[in-house]
Amino acid sequence: MDYDATDRFSEAEEAEIQRIVAADATGDERAIEAALRPKSLDEVIGQQRVREQLGLVLEAARARGRAPDHVLLSGPPGLGKTTLAMIIAAEMGSPLRLTSGPAITHAGDLAAIISGLNEGDVLFVDEIHRMSRAAEEMLYMAMEDFRVDVIIGKGPGATAIPLEIPPFTLVGATTRAGLLPGPLRDRFGFTAHLEFYEPEDLDQIVHRSAGLLDVHLTAEGSAEIAGRSRGTPRIANRLLRRVRDYAQVRADGTVTRDVAMSALELYEVDTLGLDRLDRGVIDVLCRRFGGGPVGLSTLAVAVGEERETVEEVAEPFLVRNGFLARTPRGRIATPAAWAHLGLVPPAPGVTDATLFED
Numbered sequence: 001m002d003y004d005a006t007d008r009f010s011e012a013e014e015a016e017i018q019r020i021v022a023a024d025a026t027g028d029e030r031a032i033e034a035a036l037r038p039k040s041l042d043e044v045i046g047q048q049r050v051r052e053q054l055g056l057v058l059e060a061a062r063a064r065g066r067a068p069d070h071v072l073l074s075g076p077p078g079l080g081k082t083t084l085a086m087i088i089a090a091e092m093g094s095p096l097r098l099t100s101g102p103a104i105t106h107a108g109d110l111a112a113i114i115s116g117l118n119e120g121d122v123l124f125v126d127e128i129h130r131m132s133r134a135a136e137e138m139l140y141m142a143m144e145d146f147r148v149d150v151i152i153g154k155g156p157g158a159t160a161i162p163l164e165i166p167p168f169t170l171v172g173a174t175t176r177a178g179l180l181p182g183p184l185r186d187r188f189g190f191t192a193h194l195e196f197y198e199p200e201d202l203d204q205i206v207h208r209s210a211g212l213l214d215v216h217l218t219a220e221g222s223a224e225i226a227g228r229s230r231g232t233p234r235i236a237n238r239l240l241r242r243v244r245d246y247a248q249v250r251a252d253g254t255v256t257r258d259v260a261m262s263a264l265e266l267y268e269v270d271t272l273g274l275d276r277l278d279r280g281v282i283d284v285l286c287r288r289f290g291g292g293p294v295g296l297s298t299l300a301v302a303v304g305e306e307r308e309t310v311e312e313v314a315e316p317f318l319v320r321n322g323f324l325a326r327t328p329r330g331r332i333a334t335p336a337a338w339a340h341l342g343l344v345p346p347a348p349g350v351t352d353a354t355l356f357e358d
């Protein structure tokens with residue numbers, strides 16, 4: 001069945017599509033990603049529970065005419081945290097100010113941002129777990145009392161001048177909720193944990209994006225992309241664009257199942273969605289370390305990646321799909337990992353005798 005999503009759009013939406021197609025024409029992947037973001041909670045696909053809970057928080061705040069409670073969004077990369085932050089601001093009709101934890105190295109950086117906020121503004125802090133400790137402490141006060149202490153001068157002569165700030169909403173995003181100190185976590189009135197998406201949701205996301213990018217695809221072509229997207233909308237959109245390239249250059253432009261399969265094989269995304277890094281991790285774990293247990297740092301060095309990349313990007317997907325287990329002694333490959341690589345695990349007891357610590 002062919003899908004032509006443009007049938008479903010009104011004239012105003014057509015104008016939006018033209019804007020997206022223009023972003024697409026630039027070939028700038030970030031611009032395309034931004035253009036594909038849902039603009040309202042109703043447009044968000046999947047994450048049913050989060051949508052309902054967040055919808056309630058926002059509706060209640062609107063009814064009271066107040067800024068909503070601070071919101072913490074946690075989950076692996078590419079599941080929609082930035083998208084939701086933008087939607088929170090849009091649904092409240094408020095401006096969104098964006099920054100990130102690593103950009104806030106001193107308390108003064110945060111004071112400068114916070115003191116510039118107006119009533120009702122939404123402040124989005126991406127990777128909030130990477131903010132400096134001093135800034136974190138300033139944030140506690142700002143979140144709870146809407147006040148910051150601005151330090152004037154240095155050393156023994158320094159004085160703290162309290163500065164009132166208008167009520168605002170902090171939206172923090174983190175891939176590592178466990179790394180946030182308790183006092184910071186407790187100051188968020190609502191925490192949403194984003195889960196990996198089901199293939200049906202990703203299928204809808206692929207259809208939506210294909211409609212916006214004017215890509216012709218069959219239901220089977222879409223399902224093939226959705227099934228290999230690691231439960232992640234960002235990956236679904238990226239694979240769609242690569243498959244679209246393939247369809248244009250090596251086929252007649254339509255994304256069929258065969259076209260999707262050939263393209264994804266070319267881009268080394270396997271039938272279960274494992275990419276080079278995922279396969280590298282379980283491959284090293286099985287072939288070089290006999291299935292583990294092996295420490296995270298050792299594993300990261302062996303695959304030639306940063307520890308954080310292995311931990312935050314590859315592992316959540318591998319754990320969720322039963323290829324890897326985290327144990328107190330280190331990472332171990334599961335029987336499914338051995339089977340996926342077409343390897344036979346060593347006899348019981350052999351792996352236990354081999355311990356690779358960091």
Ligand SMILES: Nc1ncnc2c1ncn2[C@@H]1O[C@H](COP(=O)(O)OP(=O)(O)OP(=O)(O)O)[C@@H](O)[C@H]1O
Binds near residue numbers: 032084
């Ligand atoms: N529920 C959704 N429905 C449709 N598209 C989505 C959804 N969630 C995310 N996307 C798409 O996935 C892409 C990535 O989303 P987003 O940038 O919000 O992820 P993120 O969690 O903030 O990632 P990171 O933590 O890496 O910044 C966006 O282009 C957006 O279009």
